[in-house]
Amino acid sequence: MGRKVVLVGCGNMGYAMLKGWLSAGKLAAGDVTVVEPNEGLRARAAAHGVVVTADAGELAAADLVVFAVKPQVIRDVVPAYRRLEDATYLSVAAGTGVATFEELLGREAAVMRCMPNTPAAIGKGMMVVFANRNVGAETKAFVEGLLAASGAVATIDDEALMDAVTAVSGSGPAYVFHFIECLAAAGEKAGLPAETAKLLAMQTVYGAACLAKESGEEPGTLREQVTSPGGTTAAALGVLMGEERLAELVGEAVEAAKRRSVELGE
Incomplete structure (x- = not known):
């Protein structure tokens, strides 16, 4: 028998995670209960x-x-799950710190927080995870394995870094x-038909990102390789x-997003 997982909320992100777990064989359908009103x-x-249910009333364990x-x-939602004493709790709710869950679930609750991004919906996401002191190594590994069904997974030891994570990968797409x-738009202005310009732009960004990830080379090295002197x-x-110019603009954008993330978490 596998671990019993309760998924609270099955909107776009929840549903994408569910499909990823099942299609990757991370969980069997019988091990998952979805709570969705x-x-x-x-x-x-x-x-x-x-298994599906409209509320947490009949849940006995997880x-x-x-x-x-x-x-x-x-x-409004979280307190109903406090009675599941042996459970670990994982949140993918943006901007809600672990301290809030410890307040609602008890200081001894095992709580993990994940910042995903929208490409997780197609299994190409970036998930960054923080765990409080009550989460054991085996549970961390299990949760990270589940999240890997939706893309790449990284961990941080300082929850304050979540604001930077939000600014880079959360908002990054x-x-x-x-x-x-x-x-x-620049391609169209240069004379290309609109649909052709869009295809060229999308495929170029996609291909370059794949090459950057799969080549093993640093992005700067790849840039140099494609840049002929005087070309x-x-x-x-x-x-x-x-x-x-671009480095400063991107830096300003990330700093603005980080600053706003801090403000929203206060």
């Missing part, structure tokens, strides 16, 4: 063979409770999407890298 979302989850609900409902928009790439990089 929305009838349509319950039916969608039930189609995968998991090894892991995953909160995939919006931050604004945490204080939006930066990349905007770069694709800008590159496509077209060098001309473009002279604009982007001149006076460190």
Whole structure:
């Protein structure tokens, strides 16, 4: 018998996680209970063979409770699970610190916090995890294995770093999407048909990211390899890298996101 997992909330992120666990063989359908008040979302989850329920009333025990609900409902939802004394609790709710869960579940509760990003919906996400002092090594490994079904997993030992994580990988996909928009618009301005420009921009970003991940080379080395002295790439990089324009802009953007993350967590 596998570990019993309760998934609280089966909206976009919760459902993506559920599908990842099942398709990767991380969990059997019979080991998962989904708690979801929305009838349509319950039916969608039930189609995968998991147990579904509208509330926590009938739950007797769990090894892991995953909160995939919006931050604004945490204080309303979480207390119902305090009675599951042997459970470890994992939250993917943005901006809600471990201290809030310890307040609601008890100081001795084993609590983990994860910051995912939207590519997790297609198994290409970045998940960063923090665990409080009550989480054992075996449970950490189990949870990290579950999260790996949705993409890459990293751990941090200082929860305060979650604000930086939010600024880089949590919000980061939006930066990349905007770069694709800008590159496509520039291609169209240079004379390409709109759809062709969009395809070129998307595939170029996708291919470059895959190469950066799979080649084993540093991104700076890859940049140098594609940049011939006096060539077209060098001309473009002279604009982007001149006076460190792009580096400064990205730095300012990440700092703004980090600052806002701190403010939202206060």
